[in-house]
Amino acid sequence: MDCVGIIGYGHMGSMLVNGFLASRVLGTDEVVVASRSQESRDACAAAWPGICIAATNGELARRCRTIIVAVRPQEMREVLREIVPVMDGDEHIVSLAAGISLQDLEGLFPGSVTRVVPTVTAAVGRGTTLVCHGRQVGMNETLRVEGLFSSIGNVVLVGEEDLPAATLLASCGPGLLAAIIEELAGATARASGLPPDRALLLATEMVAATAACLQETGEAPGDLIEQVATGGGVTEVGVQGLRERLPGVFDEVFAAMLERCDTLGK
Ligand SMILES: NC(=O)c1ccc[n+]([C@@H]2O[C@H](COP(=O)([O-])OP(=O)(O)OC[C@H]3O[C@@H](n4cnc5c(N)ncnc54)[C@H](OP(=O)(O)O)[C@@H]3O)[C@@H](O)[C@H]2O)c1
The missing domain is CATH 1.10.3730.10 (ProC C-terminal domain-like)
Structure with missing residues (x-):
């Protein structure tokens, strides 16, 4: 239940899996990955033998407390509608989706939500991940997420109003x-x-x-x-x-x- 789940094994999702595991901030037994296509799931299993691949997003959500959703913005709502019904409510959703506000996320999951904006340069352990926590995120969740992303570069906290402009610089x-x-x-x-x-x-x-x-x-x-x-x-x-x-x-x-x-x- 304390595993970190990563939904979406695309550019960002695979970079996060690689970064967290290569930096050893997480072990393969502490990560669960789900992705839409069999091809992506196979690629993850081949890159990290022994890693847990969930057959569905719901299965991942049942096993993880921290759930990082690394799908495109237009796919985010569908993923949340799929996982929220099987969740207990005390999980922490961490969204990468640009343009989906904390308020929108909290409307779909009335618990702890955080927005993060990583950068492609985290693949070489450099650059800044922007982090913006929702109102319900507790101290342990804050430390957990910031600790994870610190393993792949800098972490900078920003207010949501500054997130778009900061994203242009740090991530674009x-x-x-x-x-x-x-x-x-x-x-x-x-x-x-x-x-x-x-x-x-x-x-x-x-x-x-x-x-x-x-x-x-x-x-x-x-x-x-x-x-x-x-x-x-x-x-x-x-x-x-x-x-x-x-x-x-x-x-x-x-x-x-x-x-x-x-x-x-x-
Ligand atoms: N690229 C960047 O530099 C960057 C930087 C900061 C933030 N972001 C944000 O990060 C997010 C992901 O971007 P990306 O560049 O990694 O996109 P991407 O390469 O297209 O990856 C998205 C992944 O989501 C998976 N997916 C889509 N629908 C799904 C579903 N219903 N269930 C499970 N998996 C699903 C896809 O899986 P399959 O491959 O299995 O079909 C795909 O691998 C976006 O919201 C973007 O705004 C990106």
């Missing part, structure tokens, strides 16, 4: 940054004889090193810019161009993403 951010890395590498290859794969290697390493540098020194980005962009130099030209254009581009992109956030789960 790796996708945005990957797109920027692509553009940096593309521009380098177009302006030189460097093959695109070598330009991509250089760009990826440069971004990782810059982030590590900022983290380790505690410097603000502006301090680092000052060190690189000497007056009248090459970097200054580039930084000026970006500072003129990027605020408008990012404001526009964020506004479009927030608008899409509003429609998720409806």
Whole structure:
């Protein structure tokens, strides 16, 4: 009954299973997995021999106190309608579904509910999982969930009103940054004889090193810019161009993403 259940063995569900087990915050005998397709269930059983795979979501719900639901927002209500009738009421539902509010979740399960927003970079133990607990979540449940997600990166608590914008940065951010890395590498290859794969290697390493540098020194980005962009130099030209254009581009992109956030789960 104290097992952690994970419903949905897709991108996020499989990453969580891998992360929790590889970090040893959970053992294979403490996890139960359920997923819609036999293919996903077989993939989980092959990756983690001995892990308990439930035949149905209901079977999982009967065996677990912490139930992480890692299905798409449009699939969330169906899963909750399936499991809530077989639950005792003292379980803790942890939802990954973007756009489904605590109030909506509590309307479907009148017990402890938490929203979490993990990030794909948790696959390498980095990045931030955003956590937003519902009103009924007790201290032990709080510690349990935050302990689990701390095993795969940072955990940051946020108020639900800030969750959409924080999600764009913490969870969509790796996708945005990957797109920027692509553009940096593309521009380098177009302006030189460097093959695109070598330009991509250089760009990826440069971004990782810059982030590590900022983290380790505690410097603000502006301090680092000052060190690189000497007056009248090459970097200054580039930084000026970006500072003129990027605020408008990012404001526009964020506004479009927030608008899409509003429609998720409806
Ligand atoms: N991807 C990200 O970076 C990210 C980041 C933060 C949060 N999220 C959130 O995480 C959730 C999952 O996203 P994802 O990218 O992992 O999606 P995904 O790869 O499509 O995985 C969803 C999984 O849910 C399973 N599923 C669907 N209906 C089900 C049902 N009725 N019962 C049991 N399993 C069911 C599917 O199972 P089968 O494969 O067996 O059909 C699928 O594997 C979403 O709500 C998303 O908003 C995603």
